[in-house]
Amino acid sequence: MATYTWTGSGNWGITTNWTPNGTPTNLDTVLFSSGNNNNCIVAANANAQILNMQDYQGTITINAGIGLTVAGNISLSTASVPPASQTCIVGPGNLNVSANSIITSNGKIINAVLRFITISTTIQLADAMILSRGLTALGTPSGSINLISSTPTVQRSLTLVNNGVTDQDIDYLNVTDINGSAGLTAWTYKGTVSNSQNWYVMSTQPPTVSGVLIT
Secondary structure (H helix, E strand, O other), rough: OEEEEEEEOOOOOOOOHHEEOOOOOOOOEEOOOOOOOEEEOOOOOOOEEEEEOOOOOOOEOOOOOOOOEEEEOEEEOOOOOOOOOOEEEEEEEEEOOOOOEEEOOOOOEEEEEEEEEEOOOOEEOOOOOEEEEOOOEEEOOOOOOOEEEOOOOOEEEEEEEEEOOEEEEEOOOEEEEOOHOOOOOOEEOOEEOHHHHHHOOOOOOOOOOOOOOEE
8 A cells, every 4th residue: 555645736647746656546545735735636537545635725626427436534624725614525526435434524515426335334424524415325225334423422413415506316225324322323404305205314224215306
């Protein structure tokens, strides 16, 4: 495993934008820091083992139809710029989480589609997480995703926000919110939900849902 530090500007896929020279793989740690606040554009599918944004003040934009896949932990920026009311990861592409992971939001909003793409795994929230573009969890009747708090008995929240612009397809097929002894994760939404008969606030065992549309 290597650590790749963002030292350039523009396209994630350009090798000279990283130190050391190269592009990260799913075995590598990716570091964004205040040492270089230039924006990053993910224009082709990209990978990382760990995504650590530290006090980075720029923005990672994932283009439409593209996925940034992180196999492990994600830690968003602690910087006050952009403020908590803004985002440091934006779509319209997907931020994919492919395996067991701890997600630390540090007050930032994820404005890319968050996709949990590995069934029978556990995703931990280290703090409150806010999504403004949607959530998709892939699975089958034989699989599930456990979404829990990283600190047992301490409740975390995941809020789905209607930004007034983007229609959000929320598909959490076979996501399981396990009991409070392991750290209950509360689910809420802000905005008007159409097709509300298909909207469920997650409990210990939610029904299978194909998706809802937030407008």
